Amino acid sequence: MDRPVKRRSYPSIWRLILHPLLIIFLTVTTQVGGLLYSACLILGKMMSWSTRAWLMSYLVVHSLCAFVVIPQLAPAQGKVPLPVYSGDILKPANLWMVWSNRHYVTPELYLAVLEAGRQLKTTYPELRLVYLDASFPFGKRFPILPHRSHADGRALDLSFVYMKDGQVANKSRSWTGYGDYEEALPGYTSQAKVCKEAGFKQYSLTKIFGLVKRGSLRFDSDCTKDLIFALLNQPMTDKVFLEPHLSRRLGLRHTKLRFHGCHSVRHDDHIHWAVRS
Numbered sequence: 001m002d003r004p005v006k007r008r009s010y011p012s013i014w015r016l017i018l019h020p021l022l023i024i025f026l027t028v029t030t031q032v033g034g035l036l037y038s039a040c041l042i043l044g045k046m047m048s049w050s051t052r053a054w055l056m057s058y059l060v061v062h063s064l065c066a067f068v069v070i071p072q073l074a075p076a077q078g079k080v081p082l083p084v085y086s087g088d089i090l091k092p093a094n095l096w097m098v099w100s101n102r103h104y105v106t107p108e109l110y111l112a113v114l115e116a117g118r119q120l121k122t123t124y125p126e127l128r129l130v131y132l133d134a135s136f137p138f139g140k141r142f143p144i145l146p147h148r149s150h151a152d153g154r155a156l157d158l159s160f161v162y163m164k165d166g167q168v169a170n171k172s173r174s175w176t177g178y179g180d181y182e183e184a185l186p187g188y189t190s191q192a193k194v195c196k197e198a199g200f201k202q203y204s205l206t207k208i209f210g211l212v213k214r215g216s217l218r219f220d221s222d223c224t225k226d227l228i229f230a231l232l233n234q235p236m237t238d239k240v241f242l243e244p245h246l247s248r249r250l251g252l253r254h255t256k257l258r259f260h261g262c263h264s265v266r267h268d269d270h271i272h273w274a275v276r277s
């Protein structure tokens with residue numbers, strides 16, 4: 001008579017590696033995603049759901065939280081979400097940014113960016129400001145990588161203005177809004193080159209975020225200059241970061257227009273705007 005074969009149960013690779021990695025990744029990129037993923041995973045195990053079922057439940061729960069629940073809770077933490085669909089002044093570069101809860105700012109910054117957008121509308125009626133990363137909804141110290149200074153909701157990245165077929169495109173040139181650089185023209189000093197030669201290898205690291213492009217959009221220097229000027233002239237403005245070759249090319253000089261330093265990353269793919277508390 002054959003003896004029953006004893007099967008040793010090995011912890012699955014999924015349990016050992018992928019779950020913790022996904023929880024860390026979702027926490028770092030969305031703040032609450034790791035928590036929601038863990039909750040759905042535990043619930044799925046308790047209810048004996050299939051992997052597909054609890055993964056689907058996570059996607060539904062996360063989407064509901066990002067688009068419906070968190071925008072209602074964030075004001076208690078001193079943050080408000082930037083408009084996603086409504087209004088003709090602002091729009092996100094992509095919906096992943098909204099799903100990832102990266103579009104929360106202080107109410108003061110919210111009003112200031114609306115005011116800057118309204119001022120620009122008088123000259124550019126078709127323009128909608130395309131926003132990139134702001135901060136997460138909860139807390140003022142939770143880092144939003146790869147940014148060094150966005151955690152408190154008083155900083156917002158905005159896309160340059162681009163044109164397509166002679167019209168304002170109202171889109172960022174790369175899908176993320178980052179990493180598609182407006183390179184220094186001949187005769188202008190390339191800060192990227194200067195920083196690289198000084199040993200700051202990370203300076204152009206954001207190039208990887210610009211790999212997915214949205215067709216050929218042309219940098220609109222006039223409208224971008226007016227946008228930066230509108231931001232600089234908001235009473236609450238603390239500083240605007242822009243690559244030095246672009247400040248020179250656009251003819252912008254202002255005490256609040258600064259170079260961010262070689263320890264940071266390039267700012268010739270977007271505008272970094274910070275306001276006072």
Ligand SMILES: [Zn+2]
Nearest residue numbers: 147156157272
């Ligand atoms: Zn920034």
